[in-house]
Amino acid sequence: MYRYDIHDQTLVDERVAQFRDQMERYRAGRLGEEEFRPLRLQNGLYIQRHAPMLRIAIPYGMLAGNQLRALAEITRRYDRGYGHFTTRQNLQLNWPALEDVPDILADLAKVQMHAIQTSGNCIRNTTSDQFAGIANDEVEDPRPWCELIRQWSTLHPEFAYLPRKFKIAVSGAAQDRAAIQVHDIGLRLWYNADGELRVKVLAGGGLGRTP
Incomplete structure (x- = not known):
């Protein structure tokens, strides 16, 4: 981590x-x-x-x-x-x-934690598979990708006052335990027949009361 x-x-x-x-x-x-x-x-x-x-x-x-x-x-x-x-x-x-x-x-x-961007109309916590890193069906560990998104989006001035809260999830396993289809952006990591890493992007999901 x-x-x-x-x-x-x-x-x-x-x-x-x-x-x-x-x-x-x-x-x-x-x-x-x-x-x-x-x-x-x-x-x-x-x-x-x-x-x-x-x-x-x-x-x-x-x-x-x-x-x-x-x-x-x-x-x-x-x-x-x-x-x-x-x-x-x-x-x-x-x-x-x-x-x-x-x-x-x-x-x-004191233990490298905070509450920044856990509320309000901004990019919220990027979530992932609860078994990331140890799942038998995992093809790619999603956590480094989540960390890149976290660093990119945290305190970014363009994302501090969005029209609505914005949620992103990343999955790297065959089973979608991260529920990427109900996030504003869902990313699924996978490999093609040539062994090249690819990302499937889903957009338009949501968990709030209004879109």
């Missing part, structure tokens, strides 16, 4: 500091609700009827052991001791206190 370099870590740390300042201004009344809304959505934070919800990015469903332990500790410290893994390989905290969210993001940054 991808490991942060100093530039990645600096970017995530700066993003945490930026959001901490935004949260302080919002809670002090210096940022209005409409001003704060796009800022919190860019950091995975929803304010719902009963409690805030924070969606944490897990790129193509891969977690290291220290990251999983950090998530467990975060759920115990800031939530109700559990989180909800989503169908698109993220993790949601459904009961965090609003004022704790910057601290949660700071704890995530």
Whole structure:
């Protein structure tokens, strides 16, 4: 799995500091609700009827052991001791206190995690086969392709304010466990008779209530 370099870590740390300042201004009344809304959505934070919800990015469903332990500790410290893994390989905290969210993001940054682009009308987490890398029917590991898409799309200014959220999935196996047909773009990796890698592109799927 991808490991942060100093530039990645600096970017995530700066993003945490930026959001901490935004949260302080919002809670002090210096940022209005409409001003704060796009800022919190860019950091995975929803304010719902009963409690805030924070969606944490897990790129193509891969977690290291220290990251999983950090998530467990975060759920115990800031939530109700559990989180909800989503169908698109993220993790949601459904009961965090609003004022704790910057601290949660700071704890995530310590283990090379964040909540960037997990909400809002942007390119969301690129998902893949949950058995990628070990599936018997796999012809090509889709995870490097997912990582390339992640690096290309993260914080890309052209994709920050799309008309709707945009979702991509990649599969490299005979069985489509990544459900590429119900994503905006689905990619299936395969080899032709000459042993050349090819990509089948499906477009126009969707998981939201509206296209």
